Amino acid sequence: MLELARRVRQARLQTPVLFAAFTLEEPPAYLTGHQGSRIFVRSCQSSGDCVFGALILEMVGYTATRQHYPFLRRWPGYPSQGNFIGIIGNWRSLRFGRFVLSGFRMNEELPVKSLFLPFDGRILPETRMSDHASFWDAGLPALMITDTAFFRNPNYHLPSDTIDTLDFTFMTELVKSLELALMQLPVPATKS
Numbered sequence: 638m639l640e641l642a643r644r645v646r647q648a649r650l651q652t653p654v655l656f657a658a659f660t661l662e663e664p665p666a667y668l669t670g671h672q673g674s675r676i677f678v679r680s681c682q683s684s685g686d687c688v689f690g691a692l693i694l695e696m697v698g699y700t701a702t703r704q705h706y707p708f709l710r711r712w713p714g715y716p717s718q719g720n721f722i723g724i725i726g727n728w729r730s731l732r733f734g735r736f737v738l739s740g741f742r743m744n745e746e747l748p749v750k751s752l753f754l755p756f757d758g759r760i761l762p763e764t765r766m767s768d769h770a771s772f773w774d775a776g777l778p779a780l781m782i783t784d785t786a787f788f789r790n791p792n793y794h795l796p797s798d799t800i801d802t803l804d805f806t807f808m809t810e811l812v813k814s815l816e817l818a819l820m821q822l823p824v825p826a827t828k829s
Contacts, residue, residue, distance in 0.1 A: 638694055641815050652689060652822035659768050674768035678775045688772070689825060690733030691779035692818070695767040696786040696793070697722065697811055698803035705788045707763055714750075719789035721748035722782060722811055725764050727757045730778040737780060740818030747810035763788075782815070 642656045659673030674693075681688055701719035724741065726734045731753050741749040757773040758764040764781070765773070772779030784790065784807075792798035 640812050641819075644812065644816050645819055648816075648820065650819055650822065651824045652819075653825070654819060654822075674771035678771045678777065681777075682775060687825060688777045689822065690730060690737075691769060691772045691777065692737065692815070693767050693769040693772075693779060693781050695769075695781050695783045696790065697782060697784050698805070698808045699784045699790040699792075700804040700807050701789045703789075704785065707761060707788070716748070716750070719785065720807070721750050722814065723785050724749060724751040725758070725769070725781040725783065726751070726753045726779070727773050728753055728755055729757075729773070729776065730780055733778040734780055736821045736823065737818040740816075740821040741814045743817045744810060744814040747807070747814050749814065782811075 638656060638658065645654065657677060659677060661672035680686075699719070704715070704717055704719035704721075706715065722741070724734060724738060734751065734753060738749065738751055741747070752764070754761060754764055758770070766786075767781050767783075769779035769781040787793040790798070790802075792802055
């Protein structure tokens with residue numbers, strides 16, 4: 638996130654962008670997570686801020702020779718190798734997601750797969766385990782950008798989750814893709 642902010646600092650983006658890092662995403666008890674993002678969303682709503690969409694980075698630096706998926710051994714149309722970035726959204730986020738995906742697809746060095754779910758992802762609870770769920774629950778568009786976390790990374794939440802397990806080339810390409818995506822965002826609609 639910091640590298641992306643540095644790269645777009647001087648860019649002429651059509652849409653205003655705010656970079657934020659949320660605290661307390663990991664719950665002490667499963668149902669009480671996402672505290673920082675919930676407070677942020679409430680603040681946006683009470684201030685009347687227009688939120689075109691949120692990009693939430695969730696576990697974005699691990700690649701693997703094998704990719705796992707919930708329920709199925711392999712989802713049709715999705716790779717067996719864990720060398721892609723995933724973009725997860727709810728149906729309300731589809732318009733925003735199209736702009737973001739168009740930017741990601743400009744970077745041929747980083748494969749991207751997307752999944753847009755009904756019912757704010759409740760049919761696949763694993764897709765609600767990050768700060769984007771706070772936006773979904775408030776009726777705001779948001780996308781989770783992920784390497785698929787524990788579906789790929791055997792070190793997830795373990796002491797073995799160390800910096801030497803990360804793929805920095807993959808993360809460099811992700812920053813490029815995110816920059817391209819931000820450049821695809823349209824001029825915001827004016828309030829009437």
